[in-house]
Amino acid sequence: MTIQKNNPFPCDEETSTKAVAVHCKGITKAYGSGSETVNALNGINLEVRTGELTMLVGPSGCGKTTLISIMAGILDQDEGDCVLFGKNFKSMSDLEKTRYRGEQVGFVFQSFNLIPTLTAAENVAVPLLIRRIDRKTAVQKAGETLKNVGLGDRLNALPAQLSGGQQQRVAIARSLVHEPRLIVCDEPTSALDHETGFRIMELLQYAALCADRALVIVTHDPRIFDFADRIAKMDDGRIVDVSDSPQDMGK
Amino acid sequence: MRFVAIKMLVGDRAKYLGIVMGLAFASFLITEQLAIFTGLMTRTFGFITDTAIADIWVMDPKVQFVDDIKPMQDMQLYRTRGVDGVEWAVPLYKGLLKAKLENGNYQTVIVIGLDDATLIGSPPVMLKGQAADLRRSEAVIVDTVGAAGKLSKPSPVPGQKRIPLAIGDTLEINDNRASVAGICKVSRTFQSQPVIYTTYSRATTFAPKERKLLSFVLVKAKPGEDVKALASRIKAVTGLAAYTRDEFKELTIRYYMKYTGIPINFGMAVLLGFIVGTAIAGQTFYSFTLENLRHFGTLKAMGTTNKTLLGMIVLQALMVGSIGYGLGVGAATAFGKLVKDTELAFRLPWQLLVITAVAISLICVFAALLSIRKVMKLEPAIVFKT
Ligand SMILES: Nc1ncnc2c1ncn2[C@@H]1O[C@H](COP(=O)(O)OP(=O)(O)O)[C@@H](O)[C@H]1O
Ligand SMILES: [Mg+2]
Numbered sequence: 276m277t278i279q280k281n282n283p284f285p286c287d288e289e290t291s292t293k294a295v296a297v298h299c300k301g302i303t304k305a306y307g308s309g310s311e312t313v314n315a316l317n318g319i320n321l322e323v324r325t326g327e328l329t330m331l332v333g334p335s336g337c338g339k340t341t342l343i344s345i346m347a348g349i350l351d352q353d354e355g356d357c358v359l360f361g362k363n364f365k366s367m368s369d370l371e372k373t374r375y376r377g378e379q380v381g382f383v384f385q386s387f388n389l390i391p392t393l394t395a396a397e398n399v400a401v402p403l404l405i406r407r408i409d410r411k412t413a414v415q416k417a418g419e420t421l422k423n424v425g426l427g428d429r430l431n432a433l434p435a436q437l438s439g440g441q442q443q444r445v446a447i448a449r450s451l452v453h454e455p456r457l458i459v460c461d462e463p464t465s466a467l468d469h470e471t472g473f474r475i476m477e478l479l480q481y482a483a484l485c486a487d488r489a490l491v492i493v494t495h496d497p498r499i500f501d502f503a504d505r506i507a508k509m510d511d512g513r514i515v516d517v518s519d520s521p522q523d524m525g526k
Numbered sequence: 527m528r529f530v531a532i533k534m535l536v537g538d539r540a541k542y543l544g545i546v547m548g549l550a551f552a553s554f555l556i557t558e559q560l561a562i563f564t565g566l567m568t569r570t571f572g573f574i575t576d577t578a579i580a581d582i583w584v585m586d587p588k589v590q591f592v593d594d595i596k597p598m599q600d601m602q603l604y605r606t607r608g609v610d611g612v613e614w615a616v617p618l619y620k621g622l623l624k625a626k627l628e629n630g631n632y633q634t635v636i637v638i639g640l641d642d643a644t645l646i647g648s649p650p651v652m653l654k655g656q657a658a659d660l661r662r663s664e665a666v667i668v669d670t671v672g673a674a675g676k677l678s679k680p681s682p683v684p685g686q687k688r689i690p691l692a693i694g695d696t697l698e699i700n701d702n703r704a705s706v707a708g709i710c711k712v713s714r715t716f717q718s719q720p721v722i723y724t725t726y727s728r729a730t731t732f733a734p735k736e737r738k739l740l741s742f743v744l745v746k747a748k749p750g751e752d753v754k755a756l757a758s759r760i761k762a763v764t765g766l767a768a769y770t771r772d773e774f775k776e777l778t779i780r781y782y783m784k785y786t787g788i789p790i791n792f793g794m795a796v797l798l799g800f801i802v803g804t805a806i807a808g809q810t811f812y813s814f815t816l817e818n819l820r821h822f823g824t825l826k827a828m829g830t831t832n833k834t835l836l837g838m839i840v841l842q843a844l845m846v847g848s849i850g851y852g853l854g855v856g857a858a859t860a861f862g863k864l865v866k867d868t869e870l871a872f873r874l875p876w877q878l879l880v881i882t883a884v885a886i887s888l889i890c891v892f893a894a895l896l897s898i899r900k901v902m903k904l905e906p907a908i909v910f911k912t
Contacts, residue, residue, distance in 0.1 A: 340910045340911075343910070344907045344910055347827070349826075349827045349905075349906035349907045349909065349910075350905070350906075350907040369832075370831060370832075373826070373829055373830070373831050373832075374829060374831070375829075376827065376828065376829045377828060377829020377830070378829065380828075380829075382824070382827055382828060382909065384824075384909060384910065385910075385912055386912055388820065388821070388824045388909060390530070390533075390534060390821050390824075391537070392533050392534055392536075392537020392538060393530065393533055393534075393537070397529075397530075397533065401530060401825070401828065402828055402829070404527055404529065404530060405527065405825070405828055405829050405830050405834075406829070410529050461910045462912075
């Protein structure tokens, strides 16, 4: 599981300037109704920039998952605006939003969410298949991407035949294969041991991050805070602190 | 995404087989029951099929089906002959009589009496002897199933196979001697009694003395004559009922449909197959979707449109549907081959395959609809829920 030394992902940090990837303005979100209402987000203002690894951190239940779901366009906020690369989700139909996600967003999940009956390469090919790229091309491109995450020799393995760390690598390859401009990861290391989690973070930082792409990682694991370029600390549905240097987080 | 849909489906071997087997079972049950039903219905008019030479059957207007004999007076034959457009008209006797076997046992038999001069309506297939042999004195022709079965003789050695009735053997019908002159093959009918052909005049001597003995008049239309029009003409002139061959078959089927429990019984069996199929296949297909809901959610989050997801589920349903259908219909056909030479009525015209296909499609649509509804309403945000 060695990562190739020449980075195949077209990132050129020297020449690019950081741009706003996601802009959240006054976002609120409540679940349920009546006495059951849970105010998950209470007015979120946040900018996520390309070329940066932004972490959303905070105690369990503070609204991290809710926030990245809205940023990724899979959940509608109640109030406020969420603008992804200049496009406001509010102004899009469900269909447009779905298509936009398919082009602009990559997902990495805590529990990998690979389709168990597809091989590693086929799983990675899915985002390309969704964009109607023919199967042969898609699987081939998926194979290349898998090589770049150090799984060149496991292309035909089923998820069940892979370790947790390997599965997460497949998932990362899947989030990258169609070269989206935003990658959202919800607790990508929580299901892994510390060492493996660390390697996954290295991979994300190295392979996924590039100048015109933004990476948003939700975590409550302080041991990986060091990987962040920016940390947004949340509590009770609010951003309580945004800091550019993780060392300030007082860990 | 078709590829993903198929792999999702067949990758889960156990579930996949479960769904396919459920559908195969349903389609087998439906096809087989319909085929037996069709076979039985065909049997009801077996005698009409065997007497294909007649264009028109003339009978008492109260007759409801082919085995429902309401004798007419002989003069009806001459009146029918007189109708314009009739090429020929011959009498036919059909009745249930008691035959006394050589060992003294009695057996009810169906006696068919054919026009003495022409022997029109003679057995469709002669296995031994020929129809003309009926002209010999006391001659009768016996159907092979009856000869080997209900009319057979016990073996002289106890415990051995019974000996079929053969040419030269005699039996007594209503105290009249009858001598077997031939063995024939007839289409199976609903009446399980042996069939004995003889001449009209001999049949009427066998029969108890009655004023009216004529069961049917068989009519051939003149060449170029409109058979339907001729039938109505005969009806108008004689006041009798006159049906074309197909009309008489239909009348017979309709009687059985209306006055017997057969259609209900088979309808229930078919319905049962349908319900069992829907329950098993629908339920397993739905639970397959439920198990994969997380993956459908992931696909949705990753940008798969509802339309594509719908296509995927329809494809999955189509696939299990057509494989299950193929297996079920194949099994039913094999079953039909297996029972071909047995008592079981089994007829599988292509129309039945269409009916089963429609039924299986309905089951699949139903199963798919539940799944589609679930997946369409799926919130992609579930993907981050652990
Ligand atoms: N679908 C839901 N229905 C009701 N309440 C929810 C739902 N999803 C999340 N919540 C609630 O909203 C709050 C924020 O949840 P979440 O965004 O998952 O927090 P985090 O990811 O930081 O743990 C929690 O109190 C949680 O219980
Ligand atoms: Mg969470």
